[in-house]
Amino acid sequence: MIGNDYLFTDIGIDSFSFHAPRYYINLEELARARGVDPDKYSKGLMLKEMRFPEADEDIISIGLKAAYSALLRGNINPKEIDAIFVGTETITYAVKSVSNIFAELLNVNQNCLTQDIYNACAGGTLAILNAIALIEKDVINKALVISADISKYPLGSPSEPTQGSGAIALIISRNPRIASFSKKFGKVSGNVNDFWRPPGTDTAEVFGHYSVDSYLKFQLEAYDDLIDKIGEFYADFYAFHAPFSKLPLKCMRQIIEKRWVHNLNNLLKVNRTQLKDSLFQKLDSFLQDISVLPEYVYLNLKERGLSSKKLEKLSNWVVSNVKGKILPHLSVPMHFGNMYNAAVWAQIMYILENYAKENNTIYFGSYGSGATCITGILKTKYGFRKVVDRGPKIDDFLQNNKEHKTIEEYEKLKSGEIQPEFVVGKVVEHELNDNRGFYLRFCDEGCIIPNIEGLNYCPQGHSGFHERFFPLYAKLDSDPIKTDTYDLSYLNKGYVRIESNVNKENTLEYEIRRVKMKDEELSAKGLLNWSPKYIKAGRIVH
Numbered sequence: 244m245i246g247n248d249y250l251f252t253d254i255g256i257d258s259f260s261f262h263a264p265r266y267y268i269n270l271e272e273l274a275r276a277r278g279v280d281p282d283k284y285s286k287g288l289m290l291k292e293m294r295f296p297e298a299d300e301d302i303i304s305i306g307l308k309a310a311y312s313a314l315l316r317g318n319i320n321p322k323e324i325d326a327i328f329v330g331t332e333t334i335t336y337a338v339k340s341v342s343n344i345f346a347e348l349l350n351v352n353q354n355c356l357t358q359d360i361y362n363a364c365a366g367g368t369l370a371i372l373n374a375i376a377l378i379e380k381d382v383i384n385k386a387l388v389i390s391a392d393i394s395k396y397p398l399g400s401p402s403e404p405t406q407g408s409g410a411i412a413l414i415i416s417r418n419p420r421i422a423s424f425s426k427k428f429g430k431v432s433g434n435v436n437d438f439w440r441p442p443g444t445d446t447a448e449v450f451g452h453y454s455v456d457s458y459l460k461f462q463l464e465a466y467d468d469l470i471d472k473i474g475e476f477y478a479d480f481y482a483f484h485a486p487f488s489k490l491p492l493k494c495m496r497q498i499i500e501k502r503w504v505h506n507l508n509n510l511l512k513v514n515r516t517q518l519k520d521s522l523f524q525k526l527d528s529f530l531q532d533i534s535v536l537p538e539y540v541y542l543n544l545k546e547r548g549l550s551s552k553k554l555e556k557l558s559n560w561v562v563s564n565v566k567g568k569i570l571p572h573l574s575v576p577m578h579f580g581n582m583y584n585a586a587v588w589a590q591i592m593y594i595l596e597n598y599a600k601e602n603n604t605i606y607f608g609s610y611g612s613g614a615t616c617i618t619g620i621l622k623t624k625y626g627f628r629k630v631v632d633r634g635p636k637i638d639d640f641l642q643n644n645k646e647h648k649t650i651e652e653y654e655k656l657k658s659g660e661i662q663p664e665f666v667v668g669k670v671v672e673h674e675l676n677d678n679r680g681f682y683l684r685f686c687d688e689g690c691i692i693p694n695i696e697g698l699n700y701c702p703q704g705h706s707g708f709h710e711r712f713f714p715l716y717a718k719l720d721s722d723p724i725k726t727d728t729y730d731l732s733y734l735n736k737g738y739v740r741i742e743s744n745v746n747k748e749n750t751l752e753y754e755i756r757r758v759k760m761k762d763e764e765l766s767a768k769g770l771l772n773w774s775p776k777y778i779k780a781g782r783i784v785h
Contacts, residue, residue, distance in 0.1 A: 250425055251423040251622050252375070252425070254378050254417055254423065255416075255421065255624075256421040258314070258317025258414040258421065259413045260635065261589055261637050262305045262306075264295060264297065264408050264409075265644060265646045266297060266645075266646055267645050268647070268649075269647070270284045270292060271284070272650055273403070273650055276650040277399060288404060289488035289492070291578055292577070293404065293405075293406050294580055298656060298659075300756060302331055303755060303773055304754060306329070306331075306410045310345060313412035313413065314414070316630060317414055317420070321351045324349070324387045325354060325355050327345055327351065327355060328371075328373055329341055329345065329389045330360050330362075330389070331360075331584055332440075333393045335771065340358065342357035348681060362615065364484055364584055367609075368588075370388045370390070371388050371424075375415065386416070387415075390411050390583075392582055392583030394406045394580065395657075398657060404487075405487045405580060409585045411585045420629070421630055422621040423622050423624065425621070427619075428617055428619040429466060429469030429617070430617050431461050431468055435614040437458075437614055438454050455493070462483060462494045462608045463498065463502075465618040468618070476620070478568070479604050480594050480604070481605075482594065483495070484587045485586050486586075487581065488573045488576045491576075494608065495568075571593075571597070576590070595627070596631055596638070602623060602625070603623045604620050605621040607619055635784045664743040666724065666740065668719050668720070668721045668741045669720045670717035670719055670720055671720045672714040672717055673714065673751075680713050681755075682712055683713060684711075685711075686701035687709075687732060688703075689730075689734045690702075714753065716753075717751045717752075718749070719741065721738075723743070731774055739776070740776040744779070749780075750780045751777035751779065751780055754777070756775075758773065
């Protein structure tokens with residue numbers, strides 16, 4: 244789409260980042276534990292691994308790290324951010340915006356607009372549309388959009404292998420350095436009961452086949468709506484919401500079969516029925532094995548009597564328009580599972596980090612059950628790699644930032660049988676940290692309180708106001724001490740929570756984790772709190 248700059252705005256992605264929990268299970272191991280043929284997961288769903296949170300990890304934990312990394316990657320001062328939008332369906336509070344929690348932890352401009360958007364898996368994309376519209380109207384200048392989710396299904400249920408968790412953060416502004424959004428978006432909505440979570444429950448209900456039918460229908464109609472607005476187009480990459488990796492392939496097949504087939508007819512001058520019989524009816528199966536794709540096309544269509552020249556054209560067409568456009572970024576849902584609001588945007592980030600070139604276009608189809616679908620296009624900017632090539636990258640999480648857990652460990656964590664050990668120690672800033680980190684304010688008992696004049700005291704009546712800097716990377720400077728889970732007063736004594744297995748030789752990295760309060764009654768009613776926790780770090784990202 245080079246030369247189609249008129250289709251795009253001057254508003255887009257100026258920086259981004261990704262974060263996910265470390266813990267994962269191998270889905271072949273899960274299949275065997277459930278008495279299921281492993282091919283059902285690896286080929287039927289195209290899934291290999293599933294990420295899941297630790298006992299004290301939630302969307303604040305993973306969303307904060309994604310957001311902070313996006314600021315660092317783009318070398319953006321938090322005070323430049325004057326809007327934070329959060330897309331999630333993993334509700335922390337029924338009433339109280341978690342975007343305000345992020346604003347406090349990230350130390351952004353106090354004159355900041357904050358909003359949480361709940362719309363199944365489309366909330367994050369709707370947050371992006373909000374940001375674009377408010378920037379266009381000069382209501383805000385620079386928005387931080389965080390999408391963070393932890394999907395949960397019952398142990399042993401058909402949906403269990405599609406669980407996942409992760410967070411993305413996008414910084415949206417005028418004159419973006421990475422990619423610009425299209426001026427128009429496709430959209431379609433309808434009252435569909437394909438997926439829902441009743442009040443008071445933390446696992447979702449889903450009608451499997453009905454949900455898939457809804458997803459495919461809405462994706463295709465939103466694609467058509469975008470074409471009606473901007474005309475026929477062919478993007479360099481296609482990213483779709485991915486409850487599991489196989490579903491975007493089904494979506495791409497429908498687009499090819501129902502929207503692109505006439506172009507193939509023109510290219511090859513062959514009969515539509517012949518094409519459907521020889522290629523499209525088996526598209527799902529042969530796309531599963533990338534390596535056999537060209538050979539499959541060649542052998543299958545040679546039997547139809549197509550000349551070698553036409554076979555080569557078709558094979559090249561499939562490779563360029565399917566294999567290279569849809570398959571590479573499916574590594575993300577394949578290894579992280581369904582990240583709900585973060586699902587489609589994590590794939591787009593993976594494209595930008597590994598495959599996209601200047602002036603490339605990326606089509607996206609963002610689907611939220613219930614149901615709504617939003618489609619649009621991004622176009623990469625000249626020199627975008629100057630920002631994108633800084634870490635951390637999704638490949639870091641795919642290869643290094645991960646910790647394997649057995650099925651038994653996963654089941655105990657999921658059922659609440661395993662709780663984190665509460666260990667504290669004193670830390671010092673790592674020599675390679677370069678002043679990166681977080682400021683927190685808290686009372687004598689460790690409750691986080693705001694740095695707002697007149698409100699900088701504990702609502703529970705605890706005395707004291709302390710401000711402390713917590714470096715992103717640190718080293719242990721004392722012996723570990725086990726302590727009472729409900730006593731957070733160690734914070735104002737210079738201590739911090741640490742993993743139970745760290746020692747003074749380890750490089751440690753800052754996390755923030757959910758903690759129980761002393762007053763169980765208040766905690767049960769929703770007065771939650773978070774506390775810094777240092778875990779073993781991989782390599783230090785500069």
